[in-house]
Amino acid sequence: MKQPSIISRKEVSVFSTPTLKGTSAVVYQLGKATPSNQLQAIAGEEGAPATCFFYQLKANTYCVRCFNASQEIQLCGHGLLATAKIIARLGVKNFSLSTKSQVVKVACESESDRSDNQVWLIFDDTSIIASQPPSWSNKVFNELPDAVFTVGDSDGYFVMQWPDGFNLKSLTLNPTELTKHTDRALIATCKTTLPEYDYCFRYFAPQHGVVEDKATGSAHRVLVSYWNKRLNKCNVKALQLSNAGAEMIGRYDVGKVWISGAVSILE
Known part of the structure; x- marks a missing residue:
């Protein structure tokens, strides 16, 4: 089986504070689209709450797929935030994440008391x-x-x-x-x-x-x-x-x- 084109792998902590552990995600940057069974196999080995894979579709738009150890997650908020943070570190400021279920906009805001940008996911209101x-x-x-x-x-x-x-x-x-x-x-x-x-x-x-x-x-x-x-x-x-x-x-x-x-x- 042809191996996926992996550019990088990062571990990310999400929603934590000095007293709250939050959760974690593993984020892979890929060079191109990869079959789901290969992504699920990697996620199963990782065993993380979310293992996310992204690659660039076009300018300022990235495809993202998120998995837990057993199945694909339709919409994983902490996994998308982790992925957005990795992409922001690449120097991209405002972009979109194309997920399995929808396209999610991302905004990065600079704050004077932070050494890094605050990353926001933006959704339509829900009924x-x-x-x-x-x-x-x-x-x-x-x-x-x-x-x-x-x-x-x-x-x-x-x-x-x-x-x-x-x-x-x-x-x-x-x-x-x-x-x-x-x-x-x-x-x-x-x-x-x-x-x-x-x-x-x-x-x-x-x-x-x-x-x-x-x-x-x-x-x-x-x-x-x-x-x-x-x-x-x-x-x-x-x-x-x-x-x-x-x-x-x-x-x-x-x-x-x-x-x-x-x-x-x-x-």
Whole structure:
């Protein structure tokens, strides 16, 4: 089998702080398109939360594919941020990432107190539809949410909100029951009483090989829109309450959702 044309390999830390571990990605720069089975084989060997591969399609546009150890990820927020950081380091400032599901714009902002650019992913706003609590909720959770919403198709998301200040860490979920009843990943969220954050959340997707994710940029994208409408805030800061913990920032601007956070290339 012909080997992929690998230009570089980088390890990247995403959404971490001095006290929160965030998550990680491995990013490969390729010289050209490569068959999916070869990319999946490399990702399986890496065993990282996301292994991403990119190559240049045309000026300021790059094709990106992201995989976990077992399957391709349709839209991996932290993997796209990691890839965007690598491309920005190549000297490209504003560009687009062509993913399996959509084209995502990237903006790089310089800040006076930073030695590096802040990298932002820019998405279209998403439709979030109020829904009745599913009949199986009491089989999945130890405590039921106050409100339930759906996003996307039948394999999209549930957004479930608990009361303000609720201890989301105390929430327990039965992954077998969730997988039995729906293909939707589940975003559990509430307004937090922590002064430095606007909201907190957890992300569960056992149907897609992740019982609970460490740090989920794609979920944060949905929540920036969700909480903008409830807090009437354009700029938000979120805490993901996984065991590792993660910090994310977001911005809502005229129908566009911007997401970012700390992204560090491990030299």
